[in-house]
Amino acid sequence: MSEPPLILTARMHAHPETSHTIATFEATGGYTALRTALDMGREAIVEEVKAANLRGRGGAGFPAGVKWGFLAPARPAYLVVNGDESEPGTFKDRQLMERDPHQLVEGTIISSLANEVNHAFIYIRGEYPKPARRVQAAVDEAYSAGYLGTNILGSGYDLELTVHLGGGAYICGEETALLNSLEGRRGEPRLKPPFFPAVRGLYMAPTIVNNIETLCNIAWIINNGGNAYSAIGPEDSPGRRMCSISGHVNRPGNYEIVEGITWRELIYEVAGGIRDGNELKAWVPGGASAPWFVPGEHLDTEVTKAAIDSNGSMTGSGAVIVMDHTTDMVAAAERLVRFFAHESCGQCTPCREGTTWLDMILRRMLAGHGRATDPDVLYDVSDNISPGVTWPPKMTTICPLGPSAVSPVASLLKHFPEEVAAAVERGTQVPVSIGMRV
Amino acid sequence: MTDIAQWSQEAEALAEAVIAKYPQKRSALMPLLYIAVREDGYLTESGMRRVAALVDLEPAQVSSVATFYSMYKRQPVGKYLVSVCTSISCWLLGGDEVLEAVESAAGVPAGATDESGVVSPEHVECIGACGGAPAVQVNYELIEGLTPQKATELVEWLNAAQPETLNGDEMQALFGGQRSFDWAIHETDSATGPYPAFQPHGTVAPQGRS
Secondary structure, three states: OOOOOOOOOHHHHHOOOOOOOHHHHHHOOOOHHHHHHHHHOHHHHHHHHHHHOOEOOOOOOOEHHHHHHOOOOOOOEEEEEEEOOOOOOOOHHHHHHHHOHHHHHHHHHHHHHHOOEEEEEEEEOOOOHHHHHHHHHHHHHHHHOOOOEOOHHHOOOOEEEEEEEOOOOHHHHOHHHHHHHHOOOOOOOOOOOOOOOOOOOHHHOOEEEEEHHHHHOHHHHHHHOHHHHHOOOOOOOOOEEEEEEEEOEOOOEEEEEEEOEEHHHHHHHHOOOEHHHOOEEEEEOOOOOOOOEOHHHHOOOEOOHHHHHHOOOOOOOOEEEEEEOOOOHHHHHHHHHHHHHHHOOOOOHHHHHHHHHHHHHHHHHHOOOOOOOHHHHHHHHHHHHOHHHOOOOOOOOOOOHHHHHHHHHHHHHHHOHHHHHHHHHOOOOOOOOOOOOO | OOOOOOOOHHHHHHHHHHHOOOOOHHHHHHHHHHHHHHHHOOOOHHHHHHHHHHOOOOHHHHHHHHOOOOOOOOOOOOOEEEEEEOOHHHHHOOHHHHHHHHHHHHOOOOOOOOOOOOEEEEEEOOOOOHHHOOEEEEOOEEEEOOOHHHHHHHHHHHHHHOOOOEOHHHHHHHHOOOOOOOOOOOOOOOEOOOOOOOOOOOOOOOOOOO
8 A cells, every 4th residue: 555645744844934824725725625615515524524533633532523423403603623732742733733724724614614613713822822823824814815704705604713822721721621711711621511512612502622633634534535534544543643752762753644553663763763872761652641651562562542542551642752761760750740730720639639749759759758658659649539540540530630640650650660669769768848849 | 999000002902802802701811811911011910900890800700710820920020931841851851951051040040030130930831842852932932952051041142132022933043953843934923022922812013914
């Protein structure tokens, strides 16, 4: 089989200096899918996206077409595009927004049409003013060209598109927290049930929340057909997806991959191998929330959703963080836990207190004050956040942020018990108090 | 009822335009907070009262929202907010050392502002620049692939040159290294203060675009 075409990054590769402009976009087939979609009508668009088996690229991996099918009949309905990319290791949506914003805008318009939406929002994290400027410029161009606003291309379809900048909070990447934030509230997740966005979302109206990368596939699917998309890569998770690789590799960056290669190929060929010829020690396969993989068990397993799931981790946001043999794994776990402790919204006690205690215990161990009971205490706190410390995680919390902090701790205890023991053995004395700097 | 100070005519007009972009007023709260920050240099009590009046909320409700998010600074910050990422990927490649260099060059720890009010170092969690680690933002414009030495030079440059606008491409060329991905597209916009440079929700009139 020949190499499948690039879907997400084709234009930015071909036109590196002008891929963000409407002129280049239109000259390379841009907005033809919108014209087709306007003729197809709502149901036919949904059918194509279902046929594509396009999985959401934000983390949960739920099929986008099926998600659209859950939209309750009440109107108005809203589409909210999640550009709150904040999962450590992830920087793919930034590239898609900065370098091909019209691809996103076109996908957003088609998806709005498919869901009978007349007002859509693109929520972009506050630390991304540059991507937000690019997307806003593309939105402005699309309004001027008649792709947005009233009576789009004479079809009678109306759509307003608002670009919204966040205020600096990882939790707003969780869809119900994002909706609260977009309503001008604290970004605290809502209980599901009853607040499933497709039924009670933005302003309690039916709402679809899709990731940036997910919607960047839509125009290609309309142009080429859902079956052409689902024919690429593994049956269960087809198409191309962005993979952000960072850490101790020679060629970090975003790679548009087709699932099915092995981790060895991804790390040693695609990403150019480990820096300085060092040895691979561990990697995070799907963003900071994902349980770690280690070379002894996972290097020759496949990079597919099915294989990653069955090996006890997740594709997540597609972010791969690679660590070489010089890495102190207790410190790496602490660094990941620290993030979740900092970003906990504070609603649920197991998360608010648990992530903070996990972080404080790990910091104490790193400071040379480890105790023999620390491994058990780390496990016990983890168990309070996520009963049984299983994968996929059980939850005592409204959203998965708390259990996300358990992943690095459980991975540390499972794969690197000797490093935990060494940190305990280094312990010299018990401090009266421990400082926090979160 | 106490009088609520209005903003500049331009900011009031911008606020009105922002509110019009949402089906419900309250959704404009966060973009309005950025306008408040730009007006006063940081988020003041009077700024929050103005936002409350504009979206028909109580000031306490606005304060409750503002305090949830890390980017609405409720204390004065320097002319340049230097945000150093110390999350996992940056940490793996020396983010802590970059933070130490910035703190040392500024002469104050993260979270403080130097005596002359020029540089405010802070540590931040992941800013989505992991492929170009370690990364720093100055007034939310990104520089990737710094070394402690380059970070020191960055702070020295900010102190000496004190540019009125900050352009990401220029700073990347002066102080950066490895990037997350190539930036072949020339960056025409610049930041003019310690808040994200984004229209229309907030903050700065970009250069080179009407």
